[in-house]
Amino acid sequence: MADIIQLLPDHVANQIAAGEVVQRPASVVKELLENAIDADATVIKLIIKDAGKTLIQVIDNGKGMSTTDARLSFERHATSKIKSAEDLFQLHTKGFRGEALASIAAIAHVELKTKQENEDLGSSIIIEGSEVKSQEVVVTPKGTSLSVKHLFFNIPARRNFLKSNTVELRHIIDEFHRVALAHPSISFSMFSNGSETFNLPESNYRQRIVNIFGTKTNEKLVPVEEATEVLTISGFVGKPEFAKKSRNEQFFFVNNRFIKSAYLNHAINSAFEGLLKDGAQPSYYLNLTVNPQTIDINIHPTKTEIKFDDEHTLYAILRSAVKHSLGQFNIAPVLDFDRDANLDTPYSYQQKGMPSVEVDRSFNPFKEDTPKVKNVTNYKKEPVTTASWESLYVGLESKGTKTNTEFSEVHFESEPNTESFFKNENEVETKQSTYQLNNKFIISTIKSGMLVIDQHRAHQRVLYEDYLRHITIKEGVSQQLLFPLELHFSMQEIALINQLKDDLESTGFVFQSIKNETVEITGVPVNVPESEVSIILEQLISDVENEVPDSNFSATDLLAKSMAKSLAIKTGQSLTNTEQEHLVNRLFACKEPNVSPTNRTTFITMSVDELEKKFM
Numbered sequence: 001m002a003d004i005i006q007l008l009p010d011h012v013a014n015q016i017a018a019g020e021v022v023q024r025p026a027s028v029v030k031e032l033l034e035n036a037i038d039a040d041a042t043v044i045k046l047i048i049k050d051a052g053k054t055l056i057q058v059i060d061n062g063k064g065m066s067t068t069d070a071r072l073s074f075e076r077h078a079t080s081k082i083k084s085a086e087d088l089f090q091l092h093t094k095g096f097r098g099e100a101l102a103s104i105a106a107i108a109h110v111e112l113k114t115k116q117e118n119e120d121l122g123s124s125i126i127i128e129g130s131e132v133k134s135q136e137v138v139v140t141p142k143g144t145s146l147s148v149k150h151l152f153f154n155i156p157a158r159r160n161f162l163k164s165n166t167v168e169l170r171h172i173i174d175e176f177h178r179v180a181l182a183h184p185s186i187s188f189s190m191f192s193n194g195s196e197t198f199n200l201p202e203s204n205y206r207q208r209i210v211n212i213f214g215t216k217t218n219e220k221l222v223p224v225e226e227a228t229e230v231l232t233i234s235g236f237v238g239k240p241e242f243a244k245k246s247r248n249e250q251f252f253f254v255n256n257r258f259i260k261s262a263y264l265n266h267a268i269n270s271a272f273e274g275l276l277k278d279g280a281q282p283s284y285y286l287n288l289t290v291n292p293q294t295i296d297i298n299i300h301p302t303k304t305e306i307k308f309d310d311e312h313t314l315y316a317i318l319r320s321a322v323k324h325s326l327g328q329f330n331i332a333p334v335l336d337f338d339r340d341a342n343l344d345t346p347y348s349y350q351q352k353g354m355p356s357v358e359v360d361r362s363f364n365p366f367k368e369d370t371p372k373v374k375n376v377t378n379y380k381k382e383p384v385t386t387a388s389w390e391s392l393y394v395g396l397e398s399k400g401t402k403t404n405t406e407f408s409e410v411h412f413e414s415e416p417n418t419e420s421f422f423k424n425e426n427e428v429e430t431k432q433s434t435y436q437l438n439n440k441f442i443i444s445t446i447k448s449g450m451l452v453i454d455q456h457r458a459h460q461r462v463l464y465e466d467y468l469r470h471i472t473i474k475e476g477v478s479q480q481l482l483f484p485l486e487l488h489f490s491m492q493e494i495a496l497i498n499q500l501k502d503d504l505e506s507t508g509f510v511f512q513s514i515k516n517e518t519v520e521i522t523g524v525p526v527n528v529p530e531s532e533v534s535i536i537l538e539q540l541i542s543d544v545e546n547e548v549p550d551s552n553f554s555a556t557d558l559l560a561k562s563m564a565k566s567l568a569i570k571t572g573q574s575l576t577n578t579e580q581e582h583l584v585n586r587l588f589a590c591k592e593p594n595v596s597p598t599n600r601t602t603f604i605t606m607s608v609d610e611l612e613k614k615f616m
């Protein structure tokens, strides 16, 4: 029989390797930025078009390459960074596999221009799908410029797999942040579709954080410093009261390399224990320095996971260092670090509801259309089942559970009960049709048995449909604020708010201006208390960010969901009878009363039969 094994041609091998190295435009960004850093650049510029789908270019002022190296750099396993496997344990560079350029050149159109310090002329190479199209001598400044166009041009499946520009750009920005945070002494800038999105001058770590995440970040930072034999920690954690719902500001750098570690993240969470609101995430920007021989960064192809020799010790040190810093800051909030007065929160803003400001307790979610209060003093009660009630309840079937409850015949208990045994004739009767259990459930009777409604989810459903309607037909009613509300966000968050501005306006928000890091709001949707506005926007931003995996997300839907989530009455909130009834009413007037906007069951029913069985 003929031999059947053959060696894969290089370009095929490279394409396969590319699958590991390059998942999306952001992976290219990471590799190119890291190469520029390894080349000792002090100024690095990133240029992006169409979220990297059309162009990714990195220009650095680093040491450049000789003509031969320029050509060699695209060969697989071509690296100047290690010579033997042992070198892996002494790595001081980002790269070492010599795969990135070869992989990228296999799946894109690449143009390299590079020149070394003492040369008059540099080299230019154009490669498309591993094929060298041209190589010539050019005039070019010292350093390297590498542009990557038409990523995945020869792997349509991969290209089609790319997410929306919003999502891909988000990934690119994430990579950019990580690299820029790890190297505050390098100046970085980023341009997307022609406009400058970041300009980060050379600075110290604190300034770098502030330059990336916004001026307001400064007052949130608590320094963490610890030096032990096995581990040095330096950096910052965010003060607990500023914690947001998003995990966007959680950074570990180990020997200047961004890493993800659920285990170390846990250490931080445990240091923050008891200090955070529900669902809030601590922010942290921590640099850990360990002996390179005690880690293995080689276990993950994209190198964001590393293995530590002694994780338990690191955990303990990290946890106690962070705890210590938080403790110090609590005891002596004024002394914890130098404040730049210019960066402090303006008084007006402090007054106006940062995330930590407690919720307006008097806020009544039902204010909007206060129900016609039933005449509770009227002893001769009207049957609860008015025509509209009847229509609302027609159909709740006691299938026991779940979202696909079909509508069939279920009637709200309409016959007033016969006199209570114990009722004092003179007592004013306030016949209740609903009861609240545990400040969480609303219980009500229906003809076939009983109905249990989750108040939080039910209200989310009601609000969600309201907002969706407002947004779609642009009928949102706005309430004017006495004084404009000024809120502060990072540039990135501002970009998101800009994207959602139209929809937000349809719900009733009025933006006077959105610029730099400040949003000025002069009107809010009716029913939205001023104190909740920042929470709503923050929740919204976090929801949009967390939506990343879903390419076809609808901003409208997300906005409606997010606002409903923020404003729905919470579990634990006690409701008056009228409020309970009103909520039940509104729930069953919804298009899809049986599930919350996030598809969770809003109510269950239990039939008399089922109840009776329980008494057998």
Ligand code: ADP
Residues within 6 Å of the ligand: 031, 035, 036, 039, 060, 062, 063, 064, 065, 073, 074, 078, 079, 080, 081, 094, 095, 096, 097, 098, 099, 100, 101, 102, 143, 144
């Ligand atoms: P690695 O970074 O793992 O060595 P790469 O494929 O990323 O592999 O790069 C191959 C080689 O090309 C590097 O080792 C380096 O010598 C050279 N190189 C890549 N980018 C640059 C750059 N921006 N400036 C100078 N040299 C570079």
Ligand code: MG
Residues within 6 Å of the ligand: 031, 034, 035, 094, 095, 096, 098, 100, 101
């Ligand atoms: Mg590299």
